[in-house]
Amino acid sequence: MFIKYKLLWGGLFHKKLRLFLSVIGIIIGVASLLLMNSFGESAKIKTLKEIETFGPEVMMVVAGSVKVHGGRAIQTEITTTLKPADAEALRKIKGIKYLSPVFNGDGIIRYLGNNLTTIVNGVNEEYLLLRKFPLLEGRNFLKDEILGYKKVAILGYKIKRELFEDKNSIGKIILINKLPFRVIGVLAPIGIDASNTDQDDQILIPWTVAISAVYNVDYIRSIYLSVENLEEIHLIEKQINKILLKRHKVSERNKDFDIVKAEDILQVKTQTTELFSTLVKSISILCLFVGALGVTAIMTLSVNERKKEIGIRKALGAEDKNILFQFLAESVFITSLGGAIGILIGVVGSLIFLPLFDYPLVFPWIPILTSTLLTIFSGIIAGIYPAYKATQVDPIILLRHNF
Amino acid sequence: MVKKLVILKNITKTYYTGKVAYQVLKGISLEVEEGEFLAIMGASGSGKSTLLNIIGLLDKPDSGIYIFDGQEVNQLTKKELAYLRNRKIGFVFQAFYLVPWATALENVLLPLLYRGKINKEDEKKAVELLKRLRLEKRINAKPNELSGGEQQRVAIARALITNPKLLLADEPTGNLDSKSSQEVMNIFKELNENGITIIMVTHDPEIADFAKKIKIIKDGTFIKE
Ligand SMILES: Nc1ncnc2c1ncn2[C@@H]1O[C@H](COP(=O)(O)OP(=O)(O)OP(=O)(O)O)[C@@H](O)[C@H]1O
Numbered sequence: 001m002f003i004k005y006k007l008l009w010g011g012l013f014h015k016k017l018r019l020f021l022s023v024i025g026i027i028i029g030v031a032s033l034l035l036m037n038s039f040g041e042s043a044k045i046k047t048l049k050e051i052e053t054f055g056p057e058v059m060m061v062v063a064g065s066v067k068v069h070g071g072r073a074i075q076t077e078i079t080t081t082l083k084p085a086d087a088e089a090l091r092k093i094k095g096i097k098y099l100s101p102v103f104n105g106d107g108i109i110r111y112l113g114n115n116l117t118t119i120v121n122g123v124n125e126e127y128l129l130l131r132k133f134p135l136l137e138g139r140n141f142l143k144d145e146i147l148g149y150k151k152v153a154i155l156g157y158k159i160k161r162e163l164f165e166d167k168n169s170i171g172k173i174i175l176i177n178k179l180p181f182r183v184i185g186v187l188a189p190i191g192i193d194a195s196n197t198d199q200d201d202q203i204l205i206p207w208t209v210a211i212s213a214v215y216n217v218d219y220i221r222s223i224y225l226s227v228e229n230l231e232e233i234h235l236i237e238k239q240i241n242k243i244l245l246k247r248h249k250v251s252e253r254n255k256d257f258d259i260v261k262a263e264d265i266l267q268v269k270t271q272t273t274e275l276f277s278t279l280v281k282s283i284s285i286l287c288l289f290v291g292a293l294g295v296t297a298i299m300t301l302s303v304n305e306r307k308k309e310i311g312i313r314k315a316l317g318a319e320d321k322n323i324l325f326q327f328l329a330e331s332v333f334i335t336s337l338g339g340a341i342g343i344l345i346g347v348v349g350s351l352i353f354l355p356l357f358d359y360p361l362v363f364p365w366i367p368i369l370t371s372t373l374l375t376i377f378s379g380i381i382a383g384i385y386p387a388y389k390a391t392q393v394d395p396i397i398l399l400r401h402n403f
Numbered sequence: 404m405v406k407k408l409v410i411l412k413n414i415t416k417t418y419y420t421g422k423v424a425y426q427v428l429k430g431i432s433l434e435v436e437e438g439e440f441l442a443i444m445g446a447s448g449s450g451k452s453t454l455l456n457i458i459g460l461l462d463k464p465d466s467g468i469y470i471f472d473g474q475e476v477n478q479l480t481k482k483e484l485a486y487l488r489n490r491k492i493g494f495v496f497q498a499f500y501l502v503p504w505a506t507a508l509e510n511v512l513l514p515l516l517y518r519g520k521i522n523k524e525d526e527k528k529a530v531e532l533l534k535r536l537r538l539e540k541r542i543n544a545k546p547n548e549l550s551g552g553e554q555q556r557v558a559i560a561r562a563l564i565t566n567p568k569l570l571l572a573d574e575p576t577g578n579l580d581s582k583s584s585q586e587v588m589n590i591f592k593e594l595n596e597n598g599i600t601i602i603m604v605t606h607d608p609e610i611a612d613f614a615k616k617i618k619i620i621k622d623g624t625f626i627k628e
């Protein structure tokens with residue numbers, strides 16, 4: 001039984017270097033195809049997860065006009081027209097659950113000779129609830145601390161690690177832009193959210209203190225709010241829009257604020273990921289195609305070199321279909337071998353690179369399946385021409401002594 | 404009455420190189436009975452191999468009739484010709500044409516690949532054949548580890564594994580020294596004595612002497628005896 005397959009396949013392993021060379025294009029094609037597909041799958045999951053940290057029921061009113069660009073909400077110009085009073089006005093809308101004015105700025109933080117810069121977010125006591133940020137230690141702001149301009153701070157996880165390491169931070173005094181703040185809480189690790197900012201690299205303080213003592217302005221940058229009932233979100237968005245247009249005395253055309261929902265970010269994000277992954281998939285398929293062409297070239301060469309073998313097989317009774325099948329099978333085998341190695345590299349690569357780039361780990365079942373099918377398919381395509389060439393070999397050449 | 408294995412009537416064959424036509428066979432007629440041992444001789448380029456290709460069903464004549472083992476072969480399909488080659492004809496070539504990456508044993512079994520299965524019986528038979536040809540120590544050797552004479556003996560074993568009626572040999576000793584040539588011819592003689600019909604092409608009169616009958620090609624036809 002073994003001899004049968006040896007006689008059918010033995011020619012393949014005769015030239016090992018060549019076998020390797022013909023396989024390498026396929027390996028690269030399949031590996032990159034698989035890797036890119038896994039990244040694509042993972043990116044989808046990642047986006048969904050990020051949106052979860054933002055929450056579908058959360059909305060932002062942002063001063064200035066905002067462009068959602070590559071999944072990032074970018075404030076294109078600083079506008080000073082969004083006031084704390086606007087936030088108060090929005091509170092009257094029915095169906096709003098939490099609402100927090102936000103003023104964010106850069107801050108230089110000091111603690112016992114340790115210096116660092118981070119983002120300082122001025123918020124109220126509802127902000128943590130609204131964003132669903134859990135506390136690792138300490139407590140949330142109190143309403144009185146917001147109203148009473150108390151210099152208290154909640155540290156992002158990374159900030160706490162950098163300033164205090166393992167030591168206790170609650171009750172300690174840190175300097176934010178030279179002003180002393182008492183630490184009352186530390187956030188649990190959150191990671192990067194839908195707006196692509198690292199939520200572990202921030203300090204939260206009362207917004208009242210932020211706009212007065214720290215930054216000395218009379219406006220806020222944004223208002224975060226969440227709705228009681230997700231179905232009402234579009235309705236509430238309209239109401240907000242109406243109220244603010246009226247308060248700012250502007251029209252829809254030249255309005256100085258923007259309302260951003262999780263939904264909007266998700267949309268743009270999936271669009272960009274999809275565009276990217278289509279592009280990359282096309283390139284990988286091109287790679288695979290070039291690899292297949294390589295197999296065609298090498299197999300054609302091999303057929304030319306093995307004319308005597310083909311001739312003798314025919315003289316001994318092989319039909320055209322036997323020869324066709326033999327060489328087609330060789331091409332499919334070469335491509336499949338490359339495919340298998342490519343898949344292996346792709347899978348190992350995914351398992352290494354996904355965590356490295358902070359992508360959620362997914363085992364790429366679907367990409368493996370598609371790569372396998374594509375590989376076998378391209379093997380057959382690659383093999384057609386050389387296999388046909390092989391059937392055209394005429395056994396009469398065997399009796400030509402100058403051959 | 405002795406059966407006629409090969410009947411050729413007025414066979415012609417013309418080759419074209421570009422627009423130049425060259426008629427190699429100009430009406431060859433030949434009858435070979437079962438059990439015969441025929442040597443075909445002739446100058447280089449006289450068409451001996453061309454004729455052997457036709458007899459071996461590897462090529463078709465331009466005109467004329469060829470009846471092989473009672474069957475008119477002109478109308479046969481490629482598939483039917485392949486079947487006949489596999490079942491009834493064994494080939495031995497000047498350049499052996501062993502498959503380089505396969506062992507002696509595997510080479511001998513190659514014709515059976517095109518019958519479907521290769522089973523233990525077949526392997527046994529191949530080993531016996533190799534033993535009969537005094538290759539028992541070379542069963543697992545690759546062609547490049549064998550001498551010319553050994554390679555030709557492997558090729559003979561390959562031709563015999565299918566129990567063919569007809570053995571065709573084109574200059575079987577052309578690449579061999581005289582000792583190996585004698586050896587191969589003795590094998591042919593013994594095979595013929597055991598009933599196999601042999602048609603052999605050769606330049607060498609000494610080799611041709613092993614045959615029971617000699618025919619000479621000249622100017623595209625056989626010289627009359
Ligand atoms: N496929 C072909 N196309 C064109 N010409 C051919 C072809 N095959 C053979 N010939 C020519 O036909 C003639 C006869 O060739 P063939 O091989 O039959 O001669 P031969 O008698 O076997 O010669 P040798 O003793 O040298 O082997 C030669 O002149 C050869 O060049």
Ligand SMILES: [Mg+2]
Nearest residue numbers: 399401451452
């Ligand atoms: Mg010749």
